[in-house]
Structure formats: C-alpha cells, structure tokens
Amino acid sequence: MKIIQDSSVLVNTSYHVCTVGYFDGVHLGHQKIIEKLVTDASKNKGKSILVSFWPHPRKVLYPNDHFDYIQSNEDKFKSIRKLGVDVVYLIEFTKEFSKVTAEKFVNDILVNKLQINKLIIGYNHHFGYKREGNFNYLNNIRKNLAFDIEEVKKKEINKNFKISSSEIRKRY
Numbered sequence: 001m002k003i004i005q006d007s008s009v010l011v012n013t014s015y016h017v018c019t020v021g022y023f024d025g026v027h028l029g030h031q032k033i034i035e036k037l038v039t040d041a042s043k044n045k046g047k048s049i050l051v052s053f054w055p056h057p058r059k060v061l062y063p064n065d066h067f068d069y070i071q072s073n074e075d076k077f078k079s080i081r082k083l084g085v086d087v088v089y090l091i092e093f094t095k096e097f098s099k100v101t102a103e104k105f106v107n108d109i110l111v112n113k114l115q116i117n118k119l120i121i122g123y124n125h126h127f128g129y130k131r132e133g134n135f136n137y138l139n140n141i142r143k144n145l146a147f148d149i150e151e152v153k154k155k156e157i158n159k160n161f162k163i164s165s166s167e168i169r170k171r172y
Helices: 028-043 057-061 073-082 102-113 135-140 165-171
Strands: 002-004 016-020 047-054 087-092 118-122 148-152 156-158
Touching: 016 028, 028 047, 028 118, 028 148, 047 073, 118 135, 135 148
Parallel strands: 002 087, 016 047, 016 118, 047 087, 118 148
Antiparallel strands: none
C-alpha cells in the first residue's frame, strides 16, 4: 500500500475505484466499505484508492472542543493495509480546504487529480463545504459525472447500536 499526497503517482493506471472519509477506528462499517472497494478494483483489474484527511476535520473546525481519535494514523493505516487497499491519498485538512464545495471536490480531486471510474461511499458520508455533498447529491448530478457511484448501506450489530465512529466515541 502506498500513502501519497501527490496524485501524479497514479497516472497511467487503468481503472480507479475510490472511497472517501476519515476512517477513524476502521470499524466494521468502514471494513464493509473498504472490502467493497478492494473487491471492485480487483474485479476490474484496477487500483483501490482511499482518500483520507489529516488532521480530523473536527480538530480544525472546532479546535476548542475535546475530541479523541479512536486510532492513531499509524494504526489506522495498518488496518487499511490489511484490508488490501492499494493507495491512500492523504489530504491535509485546513481551514481553507474546509471551504471547498462538494462540486469543486468532485471535479478537482476525484475527476481531475484521481481520474476515478467509480466512487463507493457509506450511507452517512458527507463531503464539501458545510457537508453539502452526499450520496443524494451525487445521485442528483449522476448524468454529469465521469464516474459511477455506489452507496454502502448501514451495518448494524443490533437495532440499538449502529456502527459509526461517533457511536464508538460516545460509548468508550
């Protein structure tokens, strides 16, 4: 697995399947998304690309709030590597980056830099300025996209516990 901050490393590869998120804790919900990512890329003889951020957006947007990481970056990347991801594209999350719109993120990062063929995201994933982008946003602009999209549905242990990093932080 390569961890990169320069997308030019990806030029001249064939099929790119991508997912986006912080992936704190690499819990069962994240694993379901990442396994789908890796399987889809392998099936199409392509590369699996996981886009992540550092530091966590909450650390930048709400610096005075108490926020604990579930895993260190080192442990997170070990977990992601074990799941078979080819490339982690790490973006520095800054105040300036937090103002990037969903449209600009799609066009500049996913289309122009990473040249993705497919995006796989979780049911509760949001991106872009004020979290304006999500699966519904992508579905509404689907005919204008240069890539396919797929939403991975919620994974529950039982009806009282949905798997998410926020839930894990609340309970532990």
